Amino acid sequence: MTTAAPADHTTAAAVVAVPRSRRQIWSLGGGKGGIGKSLLAASLGYQLARTGRRVVLVDADLGGSNLHTCLGLEMPALTLGDFLQRRVEQIEDVLVETGVPGLRLVSGASDFLAAANIKHVQKVRILNRLRALDVDVVLLDLGAGSSFNIIDFFLISDVSLLTVIPEPTSIENSYRFIKSALYRRLRGVAGNEAVRQLIDSALDAKNEAGIRTPIDLLRVVAERHPDAEEALRREVAAFHPRFVVNQVRDEADQRVGHQLVAACARHLGVRASYAGYVPYEDAVWRAVRRRRLFMADAAESRAADHIRRLTGALLQGETLPLPWA
Amino acid sequence: MGLSGPPSDHYEALGLGPGATQDEIERAFRFLEGLYAEGALATYSLLEPDEASEARARVRAAYEALADPVRRQAYDAERRPPAGPETAPGPDDVAGVAAAAPAVEDAPQAIPPALPVPAGPVAGALPEPPVPRPAPAAPAAPLHVASHAHPRDRVVPLLLPEPVTGPTLRRFREERGVTLAEISTRTKIGVRFLEYLEADRHSDLPALVYLKGFLAEYARCLGLDVKRTVDSYLSRVRS
Known part of the structure; x- marks a missing residue:
């Protein structure tokens, strides 16, 4: 299955069949709404399926569940909510076909992750069932915001993608998202209450320790709780968000991804990478208007080409080389 | 300068290894100038204005010291740290220095692929990135002895x-x-x-x-x- 023939319009760079070692969970977050996350998720899912992977797209977009619209589908009768409420027994029961061979969809409950009362056990139940699906990639469209529910799904993913557009608000939100996610991760290994409190305080801009970044946090922990430092450092090192820059209009926009990576490394101490970018294009917008996926409708567009490259790069674990090249 | 630790290391400031080519220095400088430009998208919300201008100054100083081969050679000669673990700064020093200069905290990834990604125009022509001793004025004896x-x-x-x-x-x-x-x-x-x-x-x-x-x-x-x-x-x- 994994070695199925690539779609004919696929560029050579985009397709390299990988042996199916285990199923992977990919997630797409991004802090801000309206930056094309769902469209990106649908496109990646489409491309993965076109290159022979069996894919399940999961719409975890809070409030505005609309992945089905990106795929040109009506709202499915059964959603993740039905599974959560145990109206259906199996997560397989809420899987719907998308018309693209190999690509299926789990539609979102109208506000699945927003629901403040989604309990830890429910989260675990969803994750376990998703992991147990007999597919190659589970792709989670996380929607906007940086609530714990969203972050938890982001953190358990094998590939954690952060969508940004080259605009101040989006970039501010993505930094906030990165910090929230990292601190949540660190919290899990804090070891004792004092360290946990320190981590919690870090998100408050006016905290007494003057912590503004994860680098500050590690320094303060090293001073006050040297025993806890090593574990935190390890978590920071293992945290690896990947940027996808959407709506790229020129070379400067394209460079933003590299700048984000450099800024993360230098000023947050976070090892991010730049997975790829998608050009802004009218063809995409026209397809959206017609409720069609541009990958199918405008397969020759530059945007589609970049999605194919991006997918290939993600499968290979490649990142965009720095602009010295 | 140059001997006291990472913050004043010009290579680190540019996110490069000591084996960087002139071309890489040029490009890294241009990239970082953009990164720290006033109001730059990727840094305006991370850095206070004075931090950004400090970062700009560091990058510029590094560029000026390294872009000119003669000055670079002089810098390399001065920079070479006394090797051997005995003379290494204690852990506290390192932590303190790193903390005082966040930019260097994660130094090796400063500008990301200081490491294995062949970042040069011709991958094959790239020197092994982590070897910090291609100093033009290298003495004949091995470093840790010399x-x-x-x-x-x-x-x-x-x-x-x-x-x-x-x-x-x-x-x-x-x-x-x-x-x-x-x-x-x-x-x-x-x-x-x-x-x-x-x-x-x-x-x-x-x-x-x-x-x-x-x-x-x-x-x-x-x-x-x-x-x-x-x-x-x-x-x-x-x-």
Whole structure:
């Protein structure tokens, strides 16, 4: 299955069949709404399926569940909510076909992750069932915001993608998202209450320790709780968000991804990478208007080409080389 | 300047290894100028205005020192740190310095692929990135012997029992009280890779050619016999 023939319009760079070692969970977050996350998720899912992977797209977009619209589908009768409420027994029961061979969809409950009362056990139940699906990639469209529910799904993913557009608000939100996610991760290994409190305080801009970044946090922990430092450092090192820059209009926009990576490394101490970018294009917008996926409708567009490259790069674990090249 | 630690290291400021070509220096500078430009998208919300201008100044100073081959040569000669673990700063120094200069905290990834990604225009022409000693004025003697100022310095490289494994290296390093952060600062190799090295996580390590350079630097830092250490470690990686 994994070695199925690539779609004919696929560029050579985009397709390299990988042996199916285990199923992977990919997630797409991004802090801000309206930056094309769902469209990106649908496109990646489409491309993965076109290159022979069996894919399940999961719409975890809070409030505005609309992945089905990106795929040109009506709202499915059964959603993740039905599974959560145990109206259906199996997560397989809420899987719907998308018309693209190999690509299926789990539609979102109208506000699945927003629901403040989604309990830890429910989260675990969803994750376990998703992991147990007999597919190659589970792709989670996380929607906007940086609530714990969203972050938890982001953190358990094998590939954690952060969508940004080259605009101040989006970039501010993505930094906030990165910090929230990292601190949540660190919290899990804090070891004792004092360290946990320190981590919690870090998100408050006016905290007494003057912590503004994860680098500050590690320094303060090293001073006050040297025993806890090593574990935190390890978590920071293992945290690896990947940027996808959407709506790229020129070379400067394209460079933003590299700048984000450099800024993360230098000023947050976070090892991010730049997975790829998608050009802004009218063809995409026209397809959206017609409720069609541009990958199918405008397969020759530059945007589609970049999605194919991006997918290939993600499968290979490649990142965009720095602009010295 | 240049000898006291990372913050004033011009290579670090540009996110480059000491083997960087003039072209790389040029491009890195232009990139970082953009990164720290006033109101730049990627940094305006992360840095206070004075931090940004400080960063700009550092980058510019680094560029000015390195862009001109003559000045660079002088800088390289001055910069070469006294090697050997005995003279390495204590862990506290390193932490303090790193904390005072966040930009360097994660130095090896400063501008990201200081490490294994061949970032140059011609991958094959790229020197092994982590080897920080291509100094034009390199003395003939091995570094760890030549530049030692202390009489107690070891001249005879140490041998570890074979086969040299990650855990052996780690134990040896820990016994000597050297931290990975120190080695990382000295060698420009990311702590992450050093951890992989010591954990024998061979599949996470970079391509052999780079790994070789990493190992050599690591060994040199600890005063180990470079060749024997590299060969022994690699024989296990290969098999």
